[in-house]
Amino acid sequence: MRIHEYQAKRILAGHGLRVPRGEVADSPDRVGEIARKMGSPVVLKAQVHAGGRGRGGGIRSAETPERAEELGRAMIGMNLVTTQTGPGGKLVRRLLVEEAVPPARELYLGVAVDRGREAAVVLASTEGGMAVEEVAVGRPEAIFKEYFRPGPGLRSFQARSLAFRLGLTGDIHKQAVRFIDGLTEVFESQDASLVEVNPLVVTPDGNVLALDAKMTFDDNALFRHPDIRELRDPEEESPLEVEAERFNLQYIKLEGRIGCLVNGAGLAMATMDLIRHAGGTPANFLDIGGGASEEGVANAFRILVSDPGVRAALINIFGGIVRCDLVANGIVRAARELRTRVPVVIRFEGTNVEEGKRVLRESGLAFHPAAGLKEAADMAVALSRPPGGESS
Amino acid sequence: MSILIDARTRVVVLGMTGAEGTFHTRRMIEDGTRVVAGMTPGRGGTRHLGLPVFDTAAEAVRSEGADAAAIFVPPAAAADAIMEAADAGIGLVVCITEGIPTLDMIKAKAFLSGRPTRLIGPNTPGIISPGKSKIGIMPGPIHKPGPIGIISRSGTLTYEAVQQVTRQGLGQSTAVGIGGDPIVGLKFLDLLRLFKEDAETEAVVLIGEIGGAAEEEAADYLREEFGKPAVGFVAGLTAPPGRRMGHAGAVIEEGKGTARVKMEAWAAAGVRVAVSPAEIGATLKNAIGRVG
Numbered sequence: 001m002r003i004h005e006y007q008a009k010r011i012l013a014g015h016g017l018r019v020p021r022g023e024v025a026d027s028p029d030r031v032g033e034i035a036r037k038m039g040s041p042v043v044l045k046a047q048v049h050a051g052g053r054g055r056g057g058g059i060r061s062a063e064t065p066e067r068a069e070e071l072g073r074a075m076i077g078m079n080l081v082t083t084q085t086g087p088g089g090k091l092v093r094r095l096l097v098e099e100a101v102p103p104a105r106e107l108y109l110g111v112a113v114d115r116g117r118e119a120a121v122v123l124a125s126t127e128g129g130m131a132v133e134e135v136a137v138g139r140p141e142a143i144f145k146e147y148f149r150p151g152p153g154l155r156s157f158q159a160r161s162l163a164f165r166l167g168l169t170g171d172i173h174k175q176a177v178r179f180i181d182g183l184t185e186v187f188e189s190q191d192a193s194l195v196e197v198n199p200l201v202v203t204p205d206g207n208v209l210a211l212d213a214k215m216t217f218d219d220n221a222l223f224r225h226p227d228i229r230e231l232r233d234p235e236e237e238s239p240l241e242v243e244a245e246r247f248n249l250q251y252i253k254l255e256g257r258i259g260c261l262v263n264g265a266g267l268a269m270a271t272m273d274l275i276r277h278a279g280g281t282p283a284n285f286l287d288i289g290g291g292a293s294e295e296g297v298a299n300a301f302r303i304l305v306s307d308p309g310v311r312a313a314l315i316n317i318f319g320g321i322v323r324c325d326l327v328a329n330g331i332v333r334a335a336r337e338l339r340t341r342v343p344v345v346i347r348f349e350g351t352n353v354e355e356g357k358r359v360l361r362e363s364g365l366a367f368h369p370a371a372g373l374k375e376a377a378d379m380a381v382a383l384s385r386p387p388g389g390e391s392s
Numbered sequence: 393m394s395i396l397i398d399a400r401t402r403v404v405v406l407g408m409t410g411a412e413g414t415f416h417t418r419r420m421i422e423d424g425t426r427v428v429a430g431m432t433p434g435r436g437g438t439r440h441l442g443l444p445v446f447d448t449a450a451e452a453v454r455s456e457g458a459d460a461a462a463i464f465v466p467p468a469a470a471a472d473a474i475m476e477a478a479d480a481g482i483g484l485v486v487c488i489t490e491g492i493p494t495l496d497m498i499k500a501k502a503f504l505s506g507r508p509t510r511l512i513g514p515n516t517p518g519i520i521s522p523g524k525s526k527i528g529i530m531p532g533p534i535h536k537p538g539p540i541g542i543i544s545r546s547g548t549l550t551y552e553a554v555q556q557v558t559r560q561g562l563g564q565s566t567a568v569g570i571g572g573d574p575i576v577g578l579k580f581l582d583l584l585r586l587f588k589e590d591a592e593t594e595a596v597v598l599i600g601e602i603g604g605a606a607e608e609e610a611a612d613y614l615r616e617e618f619g620k621p622a623v624g625f626v627a628g629l630t631a632p633p634g635r636r637m638g639h640a641g642a643v644i645e646e647g648k649g650t651a652r653v654k655m656e657a658w659a660a661a662g663v664r665v666a667v668s669p670a671e672i673g674a675t676l677k678n679a680i681g682r683v684g
Contacts, residue, residue, distance in 0.1 A: 084634075113494055115574045115604045115641075118501045133646040149502050150495045191493055220467060220640060221493035250638045254630075265572060265638025266546020266601055269627040270669035273651075276630045277668045285631070287638040290529075290547070318548040318555075320517075320531045350551060351531055373552075373670035 001217045003231045004047045006096045008213035011190070012197075015182045018175075018209040022098030031072030034097040035065035041100040042068050046075060048090040049236040051131075051214070052082035058092065061100055068097065093235065101211060106199035107166055108132055109179060111187040113194075119147045120187060122154060122180060124162045128199030154184045168202075175208035176200075190228055191221030240303055247299040249288060256281025257384040259310040259342070261300050261331075263288050263322045271316045274373060280381035283310045290321050297330025298337075305340045312384035314376060315346045317356075324348040324356025332363040343368060343383040347376035393592040394521035394566040395541070395583070396484055396510070397460060401525045404429045404449065404458035404482070406465055406473045409440050413464035416488070416529050417441055420462070423532035425525045428456040449473075449480035460484040462518070462527045470514060471496035478509035485577075486527040487514035494640070497575035504577075511577025515639065516569035517547040528569070530554075538563020540676065541587040543580055544599035545570055545606070545639070549627060549669065553597050556673025562680075565593040572639030574603070580610035584618055595621040595680055597672060598663065600654050602628030603642045607654040615661035621679040624663040625672050626651045 009019040021038065024047065025031040035042045046058035053059050058080045062068035072095060081089035106128030114121040124144045127135045135142055144165040146158040156177075163176040179200060187195045197210040222229045234242045244251030250265065254272075258280050262268035265287045272282035284307065288300050304313060317327050328348070335344065347370040348356045360367050368383070370376035403420070407413040408430030418441060421427050429444050429452040436447030446452045449461065461477040463470055463485065470489040477485045492514050504511060512519055518528015522535035534551060536558045544550040550569055557564060568583055570576055580598060587593045600607040607626065614622055629651040631637050633644040644650050659665045666675040 113498070113574065116609075118498055118575050120495075120498065149498055151499055151502075188495065191495055193494065218494050219636075220491045221495070223468065224493075252632070252635050252637065254632065262548075264546065264548025265642060266544070266549035266599070266627050267552060267669075269601060269631055269637050269642070270546075270549050270552070270625070272630040273627060274669055282630055285635075285637055318551045320548060320551055321529065349555065350534065374668070377670070 001219055001222060001228070001232055002049045002236070003215055003217070004049070004233065005045060005213055006047055007231045008215040009210065011186055011215065012182065012210055012213055015186055017179055017182045018207060019213070020098040020101055020209060020211065022096050024094050025072065025097050026076065026094045028069050028072035028076060031095060031097055032065050032069030035062065035068035038097070038099050043098050043100050044068060044071055044075060045096040045098065046080050046092040047094040047096055048080055048085070048092060049233070050080070050082050050084040050090055052084050053080065056080050056082035058082065090236070101201060101209070102204060104204060105202040107202065108135070108198045109183055109200050110194065110196040110198070111183050111192070114147065117147055119149050120184070122146045122148070122158070122162060122184060124166055124180070126166055128201070132198065148184065150188045153188060154181070172202055172206060172208060179208060186215070190225055191218045192216065193218050240307060244286070244300070244303050247296050249286060249296065249300050249303070251303060252285040253307065254282055254284050255309065256283045257309060257311040258380050259283045259304040259307060259313045261286050261288065261304055261313065261315045263290070263292065263317050263327070267316065267318060271314065274377045275314065275380065278374070278377035278381045280377070280384055283307055288322070292322050292326070294326055294330040294333065297327050298334035301331050301334040302338060305338060305342050310342055312380045313342050313344045314380040315344065316373070316376060317348050317350070319348065319350030319352055319356070323352040324350065325352045325359055328356040328359035332359060332365060335365050345370050345376050345380045345383065347373065393590050394524055395586040395590050395593070396566065396568070397519055397521050397525040397527060399424070399426070399524040401460050402426055402428045402456065402458050403460045403462055403527055404431055404452040404456065406431045406449065406461055406463045406477065408432060408443070408464065409435050409445060410464060414441065416464060419532070420526055423526045424523065425527065428458055449476045449482065453480045453482060458482060460527060461486065463487040463489055465489055467491035467493070471500040474500045474511060475503045478504055478507050482509060484510050484512070486512045486516070486518050488516060488518060488529055490515040492573065494574055497573065501575060512568060513571040513576060515573040516571035517550060519566065519568045520564070521566045522564055530567070534558060535567065536563035539565060539592060539594035541565050541590070541593040541596040542567035542599070543570060543583045543596060544568070545572055545601045545641070546599055546627065549599055552669060553599055553625070553672050557597060557676060560673045560677045562676070565590060570606070572641050574641040576641070579606040581613055584610055584613055588618055588620065593620065595623070595676065597676055598622060598624040598658070600624065600626040601639070601642050602631050602637065602644050602651050603649040605649065608657040611657040611661040614658065614663055622663045623666065623672065623676045623679050624655070624658045625666045625669055626654045626658070627669070
């Protein structure tokens with residue numbers, strides 16, 4: 001689960017780490033009010049779940065409260081497009097209004113999971129303000145790493161060593177060590193999967209503070225962090241995805257024409273690949289899971305066909321614990337209620353496959369049964385094309 | 393022969409008295425598994441499904457000689473169950489549970505290091521040596537004893553591969569799901585080493601997916617040492633970056649872990665990579681035909 005910058009900064013401040021003074025505004029008036037209160041030049045930062053905001057016009061500076069209010073008017077309600085939002089962009093609902101921090105030395109600090117080493121890793125770099133994965137490619141020698149495991153945690157000498165390798169001395173070194181300790185503490189105590197401060201700045205008057213902050217949390221651990229779960233912003237997610245989650249369905253919306261409904265994540269991904277291989281485009285990833293009920297299947301089908309881009313549906317079930325007849329009943333029920341005109345290709349295999357096929361036959365609905373994977377994909381692709389028109 | 397489990401394997405089920413544990417223990421027994429005990433803290437001394445239930449894994453080992461464990465414990469307690477089974481000296485631990493926090497698994501793996509216990513999963517359908525033993529939740533009847541080893545990060549996609557293998561008139565020596573989480577036990581490389589030593593296994597089918605580097609890590613071994621035909625498929629060619637595709641571990645992070653890179657690594661190592669999931673069985677038939 002991802003959270004906003006302003007939320008991440010509050011967590012840092014709660015751990016005694018320094019962040020710029022700032023407040024969140026959801027109207028231009030409020031932007032002006034905050035800027036006046038600050039009594040100094042401010043920076044306005046769009047609060048959306050996407051990086052690359054600066055280049056997309058999502059971070060602007062204002063010398064005066066009037067200018068801040070004017071910029072606020074332009075930015076709140078804008079559709080921010082960055083390299084990470086996709087072409088559709090993201091609607092800006094809130095701005096973080098912060099005191100402007102004078103240009104200073106910019107460093108990078110991050111804590112993440114290293115899957116290969118099966119450990120957590122602290123990454124520190126002298127190249128702050130840049131994407132760390134770009135630094136890793138261009139100047140790997142500018143990135144320093146220390147590994148640790150939750151429980152023992154990061155040792156003091158590891159934090160000191162990182163700060164020395166960043167070239168820091170004296171009081172600034174001490175402040176940086178506190179930052180490294182604080183970030184690992186947040187990471188471990190809140191079950192984060194990423195805690196990143198980029199840039200961490202050293203001001204000319206000798207203060208170390210987090211100019212930006214990004215945090216994501218392990219979805220599997222949210223059960224023990226109700227306070228973190230509260231920070232979720234469903235408006236940052238696709239409405240169909242939020243809807244799907246209510247029914248314990250794993251749904252990810254894509255841009256293609258063929259809606260998929262599958263049991264199992266691997267098979268769901270493979271079904272998308274199969275569609276592409278057959279010359280079509282998948283409209284979504286949808287895993288109904290191992291414990292799906294008839295009602296869950298009906299909801300999955302409803303969500304799938306409510307995507308206006310869907311021209312055909314491909315239902316691919318390999319019955320294990322989930323039985324084909326249960327899926328068939330769910331589909332028939334939803335198709336009757338919705339009276340959808342989307343053609344539906346169904347491929348059943350595994351547990352209760354014959355019963356499932358019988359339910360489909362006896363429904364009297366015009367499903368397209370497919371004998372195998374390849375046939376299913378070919379049929380769905382053909383049905384997804386506009387009649388008589390060019391393929392797209 | 394087979395790898396890791398056979399007809400003599402004695403299984404204790406951790407979390408056997410729960411709904412999931414009960415359902416799947418029954419099916420494991422039907423599929424021929426020698427389940428010898430259950431373990432649920434607080435239920436020691438009772439019986440369930442006609443089997444003795446113990447409070448601790450150690451008692452199940454002492455009293456019933458369990459040498460493998462199946463874990464059907466809820467996510468919050470599952471990492472602890474892995475460590476308890478290892479501490480009891482159980483040689484093979486199969487953790488079915490999905491949804492274990494990543495940091496819990498990092499701790500559990502650290503606990504396992506230096507101990508002889510092998511872990512399969514978590515978030516896996518389990519392991520089956522058809523006709524001998526099954527520790528997991530896969531449908532038994534689609535399997536058939538035979539010469540093909542299967543290693544997969546997926547669940548139902550594995551069943552798909554198994555069925556295609558069976559329909560080619562071949563069967564499986566052992567099929568293993570390594571699990572869909574970011575931190576898991578045995579991976580492709582570990583299992584390939586075991587399949588190489590297994591006389592019954594003539595060829596392997598490898599099913600990978602996006603995320604991590606377990607597929608690439610096996611490439612050198614496949615090219616230089618494995619010596620048996622290998623067929624592969626990697627799911628997620630069409631997966632968007634940055635999104636977790638159902639499995640916690642199936643995510644392209646910072647451009648790393650793409651299906652294409654994994655497919656290329658395997659192809660360069662001599663693995664015949666199926667371009668469509670519908671062609672896994674046919675690709676296998678082809679690979680074996682050319683060799684044998």
